[in-house]
Amino acid sequence: MGTITFEGKEFVSKEGETVLDCLLRLGVSVTNSCKSGVCHSCILKTTSEIEGKSQKGLSDSKKKAGLFLSCQQQVADRMEVFSPDANTLFIDAIIVDQKRVSDSVVVVKVRPLQDFSFTAGQFINIVRGDGHCRSYSIAGRTGDSELELHIRKVPNGILSNWFYDEQLINEKIKISEANGECSLTTEMKGKNLLLIGVGTGLAPLYGVVQDALESSIVEKINLIHGSFTFDGLYYCERLKELEQKNHSFDYYPLFLKGDEREGFIKGDIVEFVKKFNFEASNTIVMICGDPVIVKSLKQTIFLAGVPSRSILSDPFVSKY
Amino acid sequence: MSTLFEQLGGEGAVDAAVDIFYRKVLQDDRIKDFFTDVDMDEQINKQKAFLTFAFGGPNKYSGLNMKDAHARLVDKGMNDSHVDVVIELLGGTLKELGVGDNLIGEVAAIAESVRGQVLGKEG
Ligand SMILES: Cc1cc2nc3c(=O)[nH]c(=O)nc-3n(C[C@H](O)[C@H](O)[C@H](O)COP(=O)(O)OP(=O)(O)OC[C@H]3O[C@@H](n4cnc5c(N)ncnc54)[C@H](O)[C@@H]3O)c2cc1C
Ligand code: HEM
Numbered sequence: 001m002g003t004i005t006f007e008g009k010e011f012v013s014k015e016g017e018t019v020l021d022c023l024l025r026l027g028v029s030v031t032n033s034c035k036s037g038v039c040h041s042c043i044l045k046t047t048s049e050i051e052g053k054s055q056k057g058l059s060d061s062k063k064k065a066g067l068f069l070s071c072q073q074q075v076a077d078r079m080e081v082f083s084p085d086a087n088t089l090f091i092d093a094i095i096v097d098q099k100r101v102s103d104s105v106v107v108v109k110v111r112p113l114q115d116f117s118f119t120a121g122q123f124i125n126i127v128r129g130d131g132h133c134r135s136y137s138i139a140g141r142t143g144d145s146e147l148e149l150h151i152r153k154v155p156n157g158i159l160s161n162w163f164y165d166e167q168l169i170n171e172k173i174k175i176s177e178a179n180g181e182c183s184l185t186t187e188m189k190g191k192n193l194l195l196i197g198v199g200t201g202l203a204p205l206y207g208v209v210q211d212a213l214e215s216s217i218v219e220k221i222n223l224i225h226g227s228f229t230f231d232g233l234y235y236c237e238r239l240k241e242l243e244q245k246n247h248s249f250d251y252y253p254l255f256l257k258g259d260e261r262e263g264f265i266k267g268d269i270v271e272f273v274k275k276f277n278f279e280a281s282n283t284i285v286m287i288c289g290d291p292v293i294v295k296s297l298k299q300t301i302f303l304a305g306v307p308s309r310s311i312l313s314d315p316f317v318s319k320y
Numbered sequence: 321m322s323t324l325f326e327q328l329g330g331e332g333a334v335d336a337a338v339d340i341f342y343r344k345v346l347q348d349d350r351i352k353d354f355f356t357d358v359d360m361d362e363q364i365n366k367q368k369a370f371l372t373f374a375f376g377g378p379n380k381y382s383g384l385n386m387k388d389a390h391a392r393l394v395d396k397g398m399n400d401s402h403v404d405v406v407i408e409l410l411g412g413t414l415k416e417l418g419v420g421d422n423l424i425g426e427v428a429a430i431a432e433s434v435r436g437q438v439l440g441k442e443g
């Protein structure tokens with residue numbers, strides 16, 4: 001048990017409760033999304049001592065400023081907590097385009113209205129007017145002025161259904177700065193890339209493919225895109241086109257349920273990856289999408305001989 | 321005299337050993353079920369803590385922590401035979417890295433020294 005002082009008021013926590021859960025339970029509104037230390041949307045500020053894991057992945061300047069992930073920090077004896085300056089964490093943006101590309105995936109374009117930078121493969125947090133916040137990966141090249149997002153509608157999902165169903169052109173939103181593991185770095189020079197995306201896990205990888213082809217920093221690029229049904233293999237036409245134009249790029253579209261299709265692989269993605277032939281010791285692997293499949297693909301790839309530090313992933317965790 | 325940890329190559333040796341050791345663990349039918357449900361990144365960090373300890377490195381783990389860390393596993397049926405396997409795989413890992421039998425013996429002795437705590441028999 002402990003006590004948080006937040007904006008001049010005191011809040012008493014339950015045993016083992018995180019700062020985020022305690023404040024939410026007592027009626028304070030705090031932006032949050034994944035509740036697992038991934039998205040960074042729940043950042044608060046403190047002058048009290050905190051655990052290392054509640055600053056994991058934050059930049060040095062943020063750490064120094066006392067910023068921390070409130071979903072990862074258990075309430076200590078006494079904690080002094082502040083809201084960070086929201087203007088430094090979120091900026092204004094506007095939705096400029098919206099296209100449904102399958103019966104469950106919508107491609108949305110967002111234009112930041114203030115300074116914004118990102119590297120292909122990273123994700124942002126989007127806050128709707130009513131405060132609901134979710135993470136979405138950027139599917140564009142480093143430096144694009146409009147951010148392309150691929151959003152899959154999940155049953156009863158609050159934000160994904162909003163994006164898919166409503167007319168959102170000119171809608172104002174807030175976006176966070178970009179974060180994430182799955183980006184190219186100069187250390188990857190001369191290596192091969194194996195990109196594995198499940199569902200809209202294709203989004204960050206589509207950006208990485210474009211960056212990789214443009215910069216030719218890596219040698220061979222293999223992209224495996226897995227989906228439950230054939231219809232979920234959105235973008236297959238443009239990826240096949242890209243494959244034809246570039247010798248160094250191979251694309252493997254894979255679906256689990258439905259009739260066989262020419263030019264597509266039918267089967268389970270984990271089984272497919274187990275048999276996939278590639279040079280394990282010289283390959284950087286990036287895996288994105290459904291967290292359960294990402295976890296098992298990571299183990300599969302590791303057992304195939306890829307060093308653990310060459311395996312990068314952004315699981316699309318949600319708090320439910 | 322340099323310490324065992326230094327003779328083995330310090331943190332660099334831990335980094336080199338962790339992937340080899342973890343791969344052996346995940347593939348060993350006798351113990352892999354204790355390990356497969358934990359996320360890989362988290363597991364890698366824990367393996368590093370394990371190896372650093374066994375290599376006689378700067379250790380953050382007191383006996384009590386060692387007991388707590390494994391209590392859940394003892395409930396799941398972890399016993400002496402599993403500790404034997406872990407020590408065996410540890411030896412195999414070091415052999416692959418070209419470490420001599422003397423040093424392997426010292427590492428095994430460190431792991432052996434906490435057997436009771438790991439199995440929850442000693443405080
Ligand atoms: C780093 C990161 C990057 C992400 N990038 C993307 C992206 O590029 N594209 C994208 O589409 N999503 C992405 N996500 C997931 C996204 O943030 C949301 O979790 C997702 O859109 C669901 O939000 P929602 O508001 O629609 O559903 P919620 O209102 O949060 O959930 C409502 C219901 O939907 C169910 N649900 C939630 N997720 C799923 C699921 N995957 N499958 C089935 N049911 C589900 C829940 O169980 C719950 O019952 C990412 C997540 C993270 C952490
Ligand atoms: C031989 C002596 C052993 C030592 C010195 C040792 C040491 C450690 C250490 C230091 C940790 C990290 C604790 C933490 O950071 O939380 C750990 C975790 C773990 N150990 Fe051991 N260990 C030993 C034996 C075993 C055995 C025999 C098994 C099972 C077969 C085992 C399975 C695990 C697992 C699964 C974890 C992760 C626990 C979790 O995440 O809940 N260990 N061990």
Ligand code: FES
Pocket residue numbers: 032033034035036037038039040041042043069070071072
């Ligand atoms: S990091 Fe705390 S809610 Fe996502």
